[in-house]
Amino acid sequence: MDSVLQVESLAHSYxxxxxxxxxxxxxxxxxxCSKMVAVQGESGSGKTTLLLACGAMQKPTSGKVxxxxxxxxxxxxxxxxxxxxxxxxxxxxxLQLVPYLNVLDNVRIVKGVTAGTAKQWLERLGLDDRxxxxxxxxxxGQRQRVALARAIAHRPAxxxxxxxxxxxxxxxxxxxxxxxxxxxxxxxxxxxxAHEPAIADFADRILxxxxxxxxxxxxxx
Amino acid sequence: MNPIALTIREIxxxxxxGLLVALIVATITGALTYFSVNNAGFQKxxxxxxxxxxxxxxxxxxxxxxxxxxxxxxxSDVTMSADLVQQLIEYKASLNHLIPMLERKAECVxxxxxxxxxIVGLSASIPMPGRPKAPxxxxxxxxxxxxxxxxxxxxxxxxxxxxxxxxxxxxxxxxRVNRANGTWQDAAVFLDLKTAxxxxxxxxxxxxxxxxxxxxxxxxxxxxxxxxxxxxxxARITDKALILRLxxxxxxxxxxxxxxxxxxxxxxxxxxxxxxxxxxxxxSLNSFQRKSEVGVLQALGYGQWRVVILFVSxxxxxxxxGAAIGIACGAxxxxxxxxxxxxVTGSKLTIDWQAAIxxxxxxxLLAALASSLPALTAAMRYPAEIIGKEN
Numbered sequence: 319m320d321s322v323l324q325v326e327s328l329a330h331s332y333x334x335x336x337x338x339x340x341x342x343x344x345x346x347x348x349x350x351c352s353k354m355v356a357v358q359g360e361s362g363s364g365k366t367t368l369l370l371a372c373g374a375m376q377k378p379t380s381g382k383v384x385x386x387x388x389x390x391x392x393x394x395x396x397x398x399x400x401x402x403x404x405x406x407x408x409x410x411x412x413l414q415l416v417p418y419l420n421v422l423d424n425v426r427i428v429k430g431v432t433a434g435t436a437k438q439w440l441e442r443l444g445l446d447d448r449x450x451x452x453x454x455x456x457x458x459g460q461r462q463r464v465a466l467a468r469a470i471a472h473r474p475a476x477x478x479x480x481x482x483x484x485x486x487x488x489x490x491x492x493x494x495x496x497x498x499x500x501x502x503x504x505x506x507x508x509x510x511x512a513h514e515p516a517i518a519d520f521a522d523r524i525l526x527x528x529x530x531x532x533x534x535x536x537x538x539x
Numbered sequence: 540m541n542p543i544a545l546t547i548r549e550i551x552x553x554x555x556x557g558l559l560v561a562l563i564v565a566t567i568t569g570a571l572t573y574f575s576v577n578n579a580g581f582q583k584x585x586x587x588x589x590x591x592x593x594x595x596x597x598x599x600x601x602x603x604x605x606x607x608x609x610x611x612x613x614x615s616d617v618t619m620s621a622d623l624v625q626q627l628i629e630y631k632a633s634l635n636h637l638i639p640m641l642e643r644k645a646e647c648v649x650x651x652x653x654x655x656x657x658i659v660g661l662s663a664s665i666p667m668p669g670r671p672k673a674p675x676x677x678x679x680x681x682x683x684x685x686x687x688x689x690x691x692x693x694x695x696x697x698x699x700x701x702x703x704x705x706x707x708x709x710x711x712x713x714x715r716v717n718r719a720n721g722t723w724q725d726a727a728v729f730l731d732l733k734t735a736x737x738x739x740x741x742x743x744x745x746x747x748x749x750x751x752x753x754x755x756x757x758x759x760x761x762x763x764x765x766x767x768x769x770x771x772x773x774a775r776i777t778d779k780a781l782i783l784r785l786x787x788x789x790x791x792x793x794x795x796x797x798x799x800x801x802x803x804x805x806x807x808x809x810x811x812x813x814x815x816x817x818x819x820x821x822x823s824l825n826s827f828q829r830k831s832e833v834g835v836l837q838a839l840g841y842g843q844w845r846v847v848i849l850f851v852s853x854x855x856x857x858x859x860x861g862a863a864i865g866i867a868c869g870a871x872x873x874x875x876x877x878x879x880x881x882x883v884t885g886s887k888l889t890i891d892w893q894a895a896i897x898x899x900x901x902x903x904l905l906a907a908l909a910s911s912l913p914a915l916t917a918a919m920r921y922p923a924e925i926i927g928k929e930n
Binding site: 370373375376377395396399400402403404408410412414416417418419423426427428429452468 | 540545548549551552553831832834835836837838839840841842843919921922923924926
C-alpha cells in the first residue's frame with residue numbers, strides 16, 4: 319500500500335543557552351492511507367517537533383518528509399503553503415483559532431471548505447448550537463473540537479493532531495478520537511500525539527518517542 | 540476568505556485598539572493640517588506686519604548733498620528723472636513696493652490760518668513683476684489731499700471734516716486727516732504724484748523712490764550682503780542715483796521673517812516626525828503582536844502576499860479613517876480660529892488641499908510600509924517558528 323506520509327532519517331537539533339540539543343535522531347516513519355498512528359512520549363521528548371516537521375511547519379535539521387511522494391521541504395515557500403493547505407490538516411496544541419471569526423468561519427477559512435461542509439463537521443462534533451459564537455465564548459473543550467473540524471473539513475490527505483484531547487473529559491475525548499478514526503476510515507491518514515490510554519482503541523499503531531528515538535509498541539496491520 | 544473581509548472583521552473585533560489607532564492618527568494629522576492652514580495665515584500676517592513697518596530702502600539723486608538731506612530731516616529739493624522707476628522694473632531689481640515721491644515745501648492756507656508744510660506727491664506702490672503683493676500704498680485721488688494730524692491741528696481742521704484748502708495757490712479737497720504716527724508725516728500733505736509734479740512745475744521729476752528690499756534670493760545666489768547687492772544693481776542701471784538702506788528697519792524686517800519662518804519650519808518638522816513615529820510604531824506594533832496569527836494563516840494556506848495584504852489593509856484603512864477625520868477637523872478648527880487670530884488676512888484663508896492630501900498620502904504610505912515589513916518578515920518564516928514551540 320502506498321504511503322501518504324514517508325519520513326526518512328529525520329533529525330533535528332537546536333541551540334539553547336549555548337547548548338546543542340538533539341530533539342530527533344534518525345526517525346523513520348511511514349503512514350499509509352486509512353491508518354491512524356499515535357505517538358506517545360514524555361513532555362519534551364520531541365513529539366511536537368516530529369509533528370511540526372511532518373506537517374511542513376518546521377524544517378528539520380536533516381532528513382526527508384515525503385507527503386504523497388513529494389518532499390515538502392523541496393518546494394518553494396508559496397508552493398509549500400498551497401500544498402500544506404490542500405494536503406495537511408493540522409490541529410495545533412494551542413489550537414490557534416482566529417479570535418475575530420465565529421466558529422463557522424473559523425472552519426470556513428480553510429480553502430475549499432463550504433459553509434455546508436463546515437456546518438456538517440461542527441454538528442458532527444456537537445457544536446451545532448455554537449456556530450455563530452466567537453472562540454472566546456467557548457469552553458476549551460469546545461475550542462478543541464472547532465480546531466479539529468478546521469483540520470479535517472477540507473478532507474486533506476493527512477491530519478496531524480497535537481494533543482487534541484488534553485483537557486477534555488472522557489466522553490468528549492472519545493468523540494474526538496472517533497471523528498479522527500472516521501476520517502481515517504474514509505481514506506485519510508492520521509498522525510496524533512496523545513497520552514490517553516483510550517487511544518489504543520482507535521489507533522492502528524502506537525509509537526513511543528524517547529530522547530528523539532522512535533519505537534513501536536502496537537504494530538500496525 | 541477575502542483578506543479585506545477578514546480585515547474588517549478584525550477591526551470590528553478589536554474595535555478599541557482600532558479606534559485608538561484612528562484617534563492617534565487623527566490627532567496628529569489634525570494638528571499638522573491645523574498647523575498648515577494656520578501657518579499660511581501666520582505667514583501672511585507676518586508679511587503684512589513686516590511690510591507695514593515701512594520702506595527700508597530709499598533711492599535718492601546722486602548729486603544730492605546727503606549731509607544737508609539728513610540735516611533737513613530726509614528732505615531735499617534736488618530731483619531726478621522718474622524714468623528710473625521703469626528702469627528698475629525692467630532690470631527686475633531686488634526691490635518691491637516702489638513708491639516714487641516728489642517733495643516740496645509750500646504754504647497751506649485754510650481760512651485765516653496758514654502753515655508751511657512738506658508737500659509729498661506720491662503714486663500707489665508699484666509691485667515688481669513676478670512679485671505681486673497687496674499694495675503697500677494706495678493711490679490718492681486726483682484733486683484731493685490727505686493731511687498729517689498735526690498740520691490739520693495747526694490749520695484748525697478736525698478729523699471728520701473734509702474742507703477745501705489752498706496749496707501753492709491751488710485748491711484741494713481734504714479727503715482724510717491721517718492718524719498721528721509720530722514722524723514728520725504728521726506735519727505733511729499727501730497728494731497724487733502727477734498732481735504734485737504739475738503743481739510745482741517739475742514734470743517727470745521725483746525727489747526719491749522708497750521701496751522694500753527683496754534681496755534674500757540674490758544674497759543666497761551671490762553670497763553678498765543686501766546693501767552690496769542693491770548698490771551693484773543700481774550701479775548697473777544708472778549713475779544718477781544712489782541707494783540708502785535703512786539698516787535697522789531692514790534688519791528688523793528680515794529678522795522677523797527669518798525667525799518666524801525658522802520657528803514654523805521647526806514646529807512643522809517636529810509634527811511630521813511625530814506623525815511618522817506614531818504611525819510606524821502603531822502599524823508595526825500591530826503586526827508584531829499578531830505574529831502568531833501570520834503562522835496560523837500560513838498553515839491554513841494563506842500565501843505571503845495574502846498575509847501581508849491582511850496586515851497592510853488594516854493599517855491603511857485605520858490610517859485613512861484617522862487622517863480623514865484629522866484633516867477635516869484640523870482644517871475646520873484652523874479656519875474658524877484664523878478669523879479671530881488674523882483679523883486682516885484671516886477671512887481670506889482657504890484650506891490648502893494640496894498640503895492636506897500630502898499629509899494623508901504620506902501617513903497612508905508610512906502605515907503601509909511599517910505594517911508590511913514585520914508581516915512580510917514573519918510570512919517568510921516557517922509557521923512553527925512564528926507561532927512558537929509548544930513542547
